[in-house]
Amino acid sequence: xxxxxxxxxxxxxxxxxxxxxxxxxxxxxxxxxxxxxxxxxxxxxxxxxxxxxxxxxxxxxxxxxxxxxxxxxxxxxxxxxxxxxxxxxxxxxxxxxxxxxxxxxxxxxxxxxxxxxxxxxxxxxxxxxxxxxxxxxxxxxxxxxxxxxxxxxxxxxxxxxxxxxxxxxxxxxxxxxxxxxxxxxxxxxxxxxxxxxxxxxxxxxxxxxxxxxxxxxxxxxxxxxxxxxxxxxxxxxxxxxx
Amino acid sequence: xxxxxxxxxxxxxxxxxxxxxxxxxxxxxxxxxxxxxxxxxxxxxxxxxxxxxxxxxxxxxxxxxxxxxxxxxxxxxxxxxxxxxxxxxxxxxxxxxxxxxxxxxxxxxxxxxxxxxxxxxxxxxxxxxxxxxxxxxxxxxxxxxxxxxxxxxxxxxxxxxxxxxxxxxxxxxxxxxxxxxxxxxxxxxxxxxxxxxxxxxxxxxxxxxxxxxxxxxxxxxxxxxxxxxxxxxxxxxxxxxx
DNA sequence: CGGCGGGTATTTGTATACAATAGCGTGCCG
DNA sequence: CGGCACGCTATTGTATACAAATACCCGCCG
Numbered sequence: 001x002x003x004x005x006x007x008x009x010x011x012x013x014x015x016x017x018x019x020x021x022x023x024x025x026x027x028x029x030x031x032x033x034x035x036x037x038x039x040x041x042x043x044x045x046x047x048x049x050x051x052x053x054x055x056x057x058x059x060x061x062x063x064x065x066x067x068x069x070x071x072x073x074x075x076x077x078x079x080x081x082x083x084x085x086x087x088x089x090x091x092x093x094x095x096x097x098x099x100x101x102x103x104x105x106x107x108x109x110x111x112x113x114x115x116x117x118x119x120x121x122x123x124x125x126x127x128x129x130x131x132x133x134x135x136x137x138x139x140x141x142x143x144x145x146x147x148x149x150x151x152x153x154x155x156x157x158x159x160x161x162x163x164x165x166x167x168x169x170x171x172x173x174x175x176x177x178x179x180x181x182x183x184x185x186x187x188x189x190x191x192x193x194x195x196x197x198x199x200x201x202x203x204x205x206x207x208x209x210x211x212x213x214x215x216x217x218x219x220x221x222x223x224x225x226x227x228x229x230x231x232x233x234x235x236x237x238x239x240x241x242x
Numbered sequence: 243x244x245x246x247x248x249x250x251x252x253x254x255x256x257x258x259x260x261x262x263x264x265x266x267x268x269x270x271x272x273x274x275x276x277x278x279x280x281x282x283x284x285x286x287x288x289x290x291x292x293x294x295x296x297x298x299x300x301x302x303x304x305x306x307x308x309x310x311x312x313x314x315x316x317x318x319x320x321x322x323x324x325x326x327x328x329x330x331x332x333x334x335x336x337x338x339x340x341x342x343x344x345x346x347x348x349x350x351x352x353x354x355x356x357x358x359x360x361x362x363x364x365x366x367x368x369x370x371x372x373x374x375x376x377x378x379x380x381x382x383x384x385x386x387x388x389x390x391x392x393x394x395x396x397x398x399x400x401x402x403x404x405x406x407x408x409x410x411x412x413x414x415x416x417x418x419x420x421x422x423x424x425x426x427x428x429x430x431x432x433x434x435x436x437x438x439x440x441x442x443x444x445x446x447x448x449x450x451x452x453x454x455x456x457x458x459x460x461x462x463x464x465x466x467x468x469x470x471x472x473x474x475x476x477x478x479x480x481x482x483x484x
Numbered sequence: 485c486g487g488c489g490g491g492t493a494t495t496t497g498t499a500t501a502c503a504a505t506a507g508c509g510t511g512c513c514g
Numbered sequence: 515c516g517g518c519a520c521g522c523t524a525t526t527g528t529a530t531a532c533a534a535a536t537a538c539c540c541g542c543c544g
Contacts (some may be wrong), residue, residue: 004528028495039529041283046292054389061536062496076386083325144318147296148390209513246498270525281499286526303506304526 005042008138009019009049012036016055016066017156026057053151063103072209074157076206081152082197084145085133085206089180089196092139101184105134108177115170124163124171130155132177136196164210172202247284251291254278257307258297265310266457269298297392313450316399320446321352323394324439327375328385331422331438333432342381343426349374350419357412367412368404372397374419378438403445406452414444 012032033043037044047064057067069231110128114121137146165173176199183191254274257263275285289306292298299309304306354369357362379388406417416439 019353030495032288040496041528041530045286045290045527048287048491052294063536069288073385076384080326080384081269083329084410087322087325142318143296143315143324144322144394147294147393148322151389152386218466268525270523282526283498283500287497301506305506 003042004036004038005045008032008036009041009046010040012043012046012050013055014051016050017154017184019105021207023066027064027066027097029064029173053154055154064223065143071211074207075204077152077154078200078207078232081149082200084149084152085137086193086197087199088137088142088145088149089183090193091145092136093142093187093189093192095139096187097139100135101181104135104177104184105182108174108181109136111177115167115174120167120170122159122162126155126159129158129162129173136180145153157207158203161207161210165206169206173199176202245284246278246280247287250278250280250284251275251288254288254292255295255297256398258292258396259396264388265308267308269306269308271306284339286418294386295396308328315474316449319394319447320395320442320449323391324446325377326391326394327437327442328435330379330382330387330391331425332435333387334385335426335429335434337381337383337427337432338429339381342377343423345377346374346419346426348385349377351415353416353419356358357409357416362407362409362412364401364404367383368401371400371404371415378422399449400445407448409449412480415441418444 011029012021015035016221021027027047029043029047033040036043036046046057047071051058051064055066058064086156106129111132114124114128123132135148140146162170162176176195180192180195181201183189252270257277263269263336264420269289271282273284275282275288278285278288289298293300293306296307297309302307316474349370353367353374369383379391384390398477404412418437422434422437422441
């Protein structure tokens with residue numbers, strides 16, 4: 001990951017998520033290239049990826065702006081994530097093998113230890129949590145699903161949410177994982193599906209509560225795909241349906 | 243869409259879907275550039291998009307190969323599409339306005355006329371069908387959802403499927419649209435969800451039947467995300483979960 | 485005062501050259 | 515005869531120059 005394009009991707013992504021680049025502001029390739037210390041070529045690469053992540057928006061003429069996320073947008077992302085990750089849990093349950101089960105238990109033990117401390121170790125919590133969810137996604141055995149979820153999950157959002165978590169919520173998260181593992185042990189896809197769905201929805205509300213009043217829902221940020229009209233030119237034309 | 247990058251994208255995509263480039267074969271940027279009549283720069287752009295579509299796979303060192311799709315992969319894509327597009331139909335039903343409803347009816351009238359002919363007009367069917375599904379997706383008002391479905395729907399697959407359709411199946415598709423419109427008229431999200439889900443699942447089986455024996459499920463095409471091991475470097479690291 | 489048009493400056497798109505790196509074959513050594 | 519290492523070749527990554535398109539500004543005209 002030492003390539004300039006990846007470096008640019010991470011740098012720009014960081015600047016967006018940290019708020020260093022304010023929503024709605026234009027991202028000139030030249031300016032970004034300078035700030036990242038690389039040429040425009042890898043920046044263009046990075047911009048394309050960020051566009052796929054919906055972290056930036058592009059006008060019909062390919063000018064890039066930092067996307068402004070309303071709470072509704074975030075809820076949307078969480079809803080879709082709940083749907084897809086629940087599906088992943090179901091598939092994983094149906095395919096679960098004992099080795100992975102052990103690894104899952106190991107992850108949740110790490111989480112348990114991290115939150116048992118007087119001052120919970122947030123970094124360890126986030127990392128072990130990440131690993132656990134990834135094991136499940138991997139076990140679901142679906143490249144498509146993995147690709148879709150990849151664009152849906154903004155780790156920094158998780159991080160910030162976890163920091164806001166009280167010890168009570170950390171423990172709830174951990175025991176939800178326990179239940180998930182139970183469902184996996186029984187190879188009960190429906191159970192795993194339900195638990196995972198609840199897990200994600202709860203996470204959304206934790207996020208929403210933490211951000212109440214801080215980032216109120218924007219006014220007219222129309223959360224729709226621009227249709228017909230004047231040559232919108234989306235990267236992946238929505239037109240291709242069947 | 244006259245840009246070289248788009249032209250390259252469409253050209254390469256066409257070559258992949260038509261089978262001109264056989265699954266597993268390597269895609270050299272230089273060679274593609276020559277065949278597309280452009281330089282490597284727009285080709286690289288196109289490759290990144292195709293990678294997001296999962297039409298090509300990249301090794302850890304970014305060498306590109308035509309993805310080989312097993313029937314299981316296709317089923318996977320249809321399953322996810324059913325989930326997401328059903329969700330879109332539900333959201334659309336809850337937000338439906340009368341103008342769009344009229345447009346939907348108009349689309350399905352086009353479909354009705356196209357399949358009423360002695361020799362059904364497949365092109366018109368596909369186009370009106372596309373427009374109808376797109377209207378629904380647009381009405382769902384979710385950028386995220388639109389982005390996810392965009393990568394999931396391979397129009398050429400639809401096209402080939404439609405060509406295989408007998409008049410009976412074309413009519414079934416049309417009447418399913420009718421039922422969908424009924425659900426929209428009543429603003430019944432659950433109904434719309436169910437009908438759409440069934441609609442897509444039926445389409446998958448039409449596809450599977452048409453390809454039975456033609457493209458049998460490949461042997462070990464492991465449909466899983468490559469995990470840990472030796473620096474897999476996925477475009478959107480699956481690691482970023484929470 | 486507002487809208488239109490043209491010109492300029494900014495921004496993105498493309499091509500090309502060069503650099504770095506992975507893959508691969510060959511030949512040497514054990 | 516097998517394996518390792520070296521070096522060559524093919525392929526991708528990056529930078530830069532230039533071309534094309536567009537947004538913006540300013541002046542003109544209604």
